[in-house]
Amino acid sequence: MCLIFSVIFSMIAAGDSWVGQSRLVYAANSIVQNSNPLNQAYPQTVKLTGVATKGQSFEKAIRANLFFRLIPQELGWQIFIGAKDADNNFCAVVTPPYRGINAIHIEGWHFRNSDNSGPNEPGPKNVNAPQELREFHFVVNETDYRSAFEALQVLLWPYRYSKQQIDAAESAHAKLRKGRGKLIIRDLKLDTLNRRQAGIARIAFDVELIFPD
Template identity: 30%
Template structure:
């Protein structure tokens, strides 16, 4: 009986720790917004077709700092309608990194993202996914020396401003009309005109784990800075 009780206590303890790890972490960092002119090229033309540069009149940038540990969800309200999130991401190991998310609510948590279909490339590796092995060489014996083709500590991403617009883009993507192309019928709405902007995550400190040769590293903790470019209020 004592052995059973001991086993039960251990199981409940592990379950409690797992629950804590999956919960959103409290955010105590303040957001600072200041006027700014757009640092991005004017959208339009063939050069922009792949980059999807912001097509709004950028008038301010909102900045904040944060930190997150393995398995945690990070949430930070930017405005009343926009929330920045880092959601645990699994590539080689469970919760070995995070996905960058912009959404409109602190609930769900952060399950609806307004980012992926407006942040190229639309196939393969993307800057919105942050994984530990991105920062190691091919053999996982030292820092990335270029042998692993992956985004590094600065991650740019695009986003739209609401669920309705993102769903319109998603429907077009499912019908092979996104990204916009000549194959789409002339009557299709010009979804490239849906308002979109850009954010930048800069990783300032990184603690990696599983640094075993020929395996894949994961991220144990990360500190970062975020800039979100918004229209004039």
């Protein structure tokens, strides 16, 4: 950038016409504008609020070609961050645990006890699942998603790899730039209470996303 400006203003100082100078200054301004990071105008913290009913998706743009979604599933929703119309979930590769119950999956049976006879309360029938507060992490681009995904292939199936490869995967995954998010459920209406697992009929929620520096 400094080199570009040096060349431009050297040409002006050499005695170019006023018209030539104007064109060069215009070119310099265009270079400055086009060199700004794509997401510079976006705030680091994004807050959302929403409501969804069973089978309905929720979608909100949070940055250029980056969307927060609730994707409907049989018993609730999956928290999703990623590109529009894409399948790669930028939350799934950096929000542990990577096996079993995970905070990005919001399902009705999480809020009922193990035999679906009552609410999920402390005691022998308690279901060890996240409740109204769902905390998660996310990457912000496809390149980091791919790096996280490839590292997890090593970390989740380590018996296939050498110690050196496992250490490299751990280091690569730990160094990824990650954002932090939380979804707070304000209101929840369950359905299928008479079946083996409860689903969700309606959810109202608030979301806060903090992007990496």
